[in-house]
Amino acid sequence: MMWARVKGRTENALLAMPLEAFMxxxxxxxxxxxxxxRVRSFRLLYTVLVPLMAALRWLLPNxxxxxxxxxxxMINIAAxxxxxxxxxxxxxxTAANLS
Structure with a gap:
């Protein structure tokens, strides 16, 4: 997938820079x-998955x-x-529950 390659290159470039960046x-x-x-196909997928989300969170909590x-x-890590x-x-x- 092209977006994954672009995301990977972007993350690597940011990590190589002398700045405080988190991926x-x-x-x-x-x-x-x-x-x-916003994407129509994701809205359709989300409509199907909403009833299953509790089970998905239980089966794959990580x-x-x-x-x-x-x-x-993001707020906790920035601070x-x-x-x-x-x-x-x-x-x-884990980071979200620190506040």
């Missing part, structure tokens, strides 16, 4: 507070996060930093 790799994102995907957790994690530069869904959820 978020959230995996499955559950929209919260009425947010909806690969599912929410839009709310991503936002809170306090984080020990690693690349955060998966599990690290995002």
């Amino acid at each position: 978020f790799r959230p995996g499955v994102i559950q929209a919260r507070h009425g947010e909806r995907p 690969q599912v996060t929410t839009t709310e957790h991503i936002g809170r994690a 306090d930093g984080w020990p690693t530069k690349v955060l998966d869904a599990r690290a995002i959820n």
